[in-house]
Amino acid sequence: MTHAQVVRAKARLDRLDWYPRPVGIRHVRLLTAPWFFRLPWLRRFDGYALHWTILVRDASPPDDLVVHELCHVWQMQHRPIAMPLSYLRLGYERNPYEREANAAVEMTR
Secondary structure (H helix, E strand, O other), rough: OHHHHHHHHHHHHOOOOOOOOOOOOOOOEEOOOOOOHHHHHHOOEEEEEEOOOOOOOOOOOOOOHHHHHHHHHHHHHHHOOOHHHHHHHHHHOOOOOHHHHHHHHHHOO
C-alpha cells in the first residue's frame, strides 16, 4: 500500500505538467531511516530520493519534504541516468533538478 503522504505529494505534483507522464507512485516507498542521515555527507539533509524509495530522517516528515523528494523520483522516472549524474557534474547548489524540486514545493502549496 502506498503511504498517504506519497499520495498527497503526488496530488500536488499532478498539478504540474513538467514531464510527459505524471509521477508514478505504485512502487514508491517512504521509509524512515535516521541511520542513513548520520553519514557525514548526508547530515545536512532530512530527505533523500532513490529511484523508487524516499528516505526521511524523521517518522513524520513535513509534506513539503515529501513533495520535494517525490519530485526527484519523478525526475528520475524521466531522466534515470542524467538526473543522478547531474549531482556529480554540477553539485548540489547549482543543480537545476534541485531548483525544480524547490519550485514544485512552492508552486503547489
